[in-house]
Amino acid sequence: MVYGNDNVDLAEGLFNFFLPQHCVVCFRYVSSSSGSPLCEHCLSRISFLRTPFCVRCGRPVAGGNILFCRRCRSFSFHFDEARAVTLYETPIRECIHALKYQGVLSFAPFFVNLLAEYMEDHPFLRDVDYILPVPLHPKRLKERGFNQTLLLARGLSARFGIPLLEKAVVRWKHTVPQVGLSLRERRKNVQNAFRIIRPTPFQGSRVLVIDDVLTSRATVDALSKILKEAGCATVRVLAIASGK
Ligand SMILES: [Zn+2]
Ligand SMILES: [Zn+2]
Incomplete structure (x- = not known):
């Protein structure tokens, strides 16, 4: 079942009816009215990604005086800045899995709140013309039934x-999952994966790309490349979580 624009609220409503009453990680009881996938204890264990991190790609760096990570010192991404709210670790990893692979759509507002609070604290992420979710290939969309980054982007919009660009870019190359691939393979895998079908809005614009998890950043980089080629002035990326 593919949730289109109009019936996703209905879908969320149905999922809310089955909102888990137990913490995704430790199975302690959680009041459904809290709207949280986590109990108080697990909420307190979220590893928020704080400084020092690479000012370009948002990856944690070791020393306080280092501006760029090792990769960004020798390689230039196409996006201007990427940021993630948390590290991709327990308990956020389990929450993302529940949303993405078990289809617990009622967790989406929890992530929207996390991302929105980060945007409140970092105004440059709000100073954009459009919000763009990372598109899913139609085949994957059919398998999963929804695009989790679209749910997040829609909530933030x-x-x-901030206007949401939902259908301006498509993912036309069906790529294999990036897990287990080397950096070079990941780049190759997502090369030319995206195609712009409505180029008009991008000329001179500032775009915020929303993703769920950043690992190598190869996917958001491939997307940023075509946005820059279409005339985007600035491409910023915000994700829930980042790998180390
Ligand atoms: Zn818990
Ligand atoms: Zn970096």
Whole structure:
């Protein structure tokens, strides 16, 4: 079942009806009215990604005086800045899995809140013309039934009144999952994966790309490349979590 624009609220409503009453990680009881996939204890264990991190790609770096990570010192991504709110570790990893692979759509507002709070604290992420979710290939969309980054982007668009670009870019190359691939293979895998079908809005614009997890950043980099080629002035990326 593919949730289109109009019936996703209904889908969320149905999933809410089955909102888990237990913490995704430790199975302690969680009041459904809290809207949280985590109990208080597990909420307190979230590893927020704080400084020092690479000012370009947002990856944690070891020393306090280092501006760029080792990769960004020798390689230039096409996006201007990428940031992630947390590290991709327990308990956030389990919450993302529940949303993405078990289809617990009722967790989406929890992530929208995490991302929105980060955007409140970092105004440059709100200073954009459009919000763009990382598109899924139609085949994967059919398998999964929804695009989790679209749910997040839609929530943020509504929260901040920033227009959502939902159908301007498509993922036309069906790529194998990036897990287990080397950096070079990941780059090759997502090369030319995206195609712009509505180029008009991009000329001179500032775009915020929303993703769930950043690992090698190869996917958001491939997307940023075509956005820059279409005339985007600035491409920023915000994700829930980053690998180390
Ligand atoms: Zn818990
Ligand atoms: Zn970096």
